[in-house]
Amino acid sequence: MKRMILVTVLGFSGAVLAEGGMLQESCAACHNIKGPATQTLKAAFEKKGPALFYAGNKYRQEWLVSWLQKPSRIRPAGMYYGGHIKPGPKGDEIDTSTLTDHIALSKADATSVAAELMKLKPHNDLIAKEKIESGTISKQMGEMAFNKFLGCMACHLIEPEYGGVSGPELYTAAKRLQPQYIVSFIRSPQAWEPKSMMPNKNLSEVNIQKMVHYLETLSKEATNGH
Ligand code: HEC
Ligand code: HEC
16 A cells, blocks of 8 residues: 555656756756746845756857866855955965755757747846847957956956956857847846846947957957857
């Protein structure tokens, strides 16, 4: 009798897992894969990983496939940098001993989970509003704007170990992210993440496009294996 019940329970949960797929099974413990976005500061500080429920509006599929097989660190001080810094001789330092490595997937799993992720597109409306104007900017001019005029460098690395550490690194951003997402996020971080630490600096259209071109320049130069 006891055994019958056990078999029934297992049969049921097995079916549920199969239906949820790999994302549900292996990723949902740390990533928000269903939405909505985090609505409170407390929840934002407690996040175990970035939201993935709008992954199809955000990432480049080929980057997902490759990063998931060989993940490299994107947020130098983890999800909430306050939890991973310690005082050092030159000021606060990242306590890397408290950071863990991301799970790596086989090529087959990375390919199928990336395909699952690319189907998640709740923000087609935000993406459709944006267009990328063609143009280029030198690394020097771009950095001047990024650092001095727009104050982005306080939170973002533009080279490994050069820049701020509370946000994601941006030297591989153009390889990682769709250009319309970059434009839209810079225009209004809170449209994507209502509790984002990134301030809306109300950049002009010219400056937004400049930043996209700058991030493209940076990614072309990034030679660290991404
Ligand atoms: C133990 C928690 C944990 C699990 C489980 C986990 N992740 Fe992550 N994931 C993280 C953290 C933390 C980051 C941020 C890493 C960084 O910034 O360097 C991350 C980053 C990512 C990123 C890059 C996102 C970005 O915008 O920077 C992707 C894509 C991703 N994870 C996909 C997955 C997938 C797919 C799975 C399941 C197969 C998974 N993760 C399982 C914690 C986790
Ligand atoms: C106070 C810190 C801070 C400042 C200043 C800041 N950002 Fe951010 N930025 C963040 C954080 C944190 C994120 C990650 C998204 C989140 O957690 O809401 C982010 C995300 C981004 C992203 C998307 C990256 C990704 O992987 O999703 C881009 C692009 C970006 N910022 C560009 C800029 C630009 C350009 C400026 C200057 C105009 C700037 N940021 C200023 C903190 C900052």
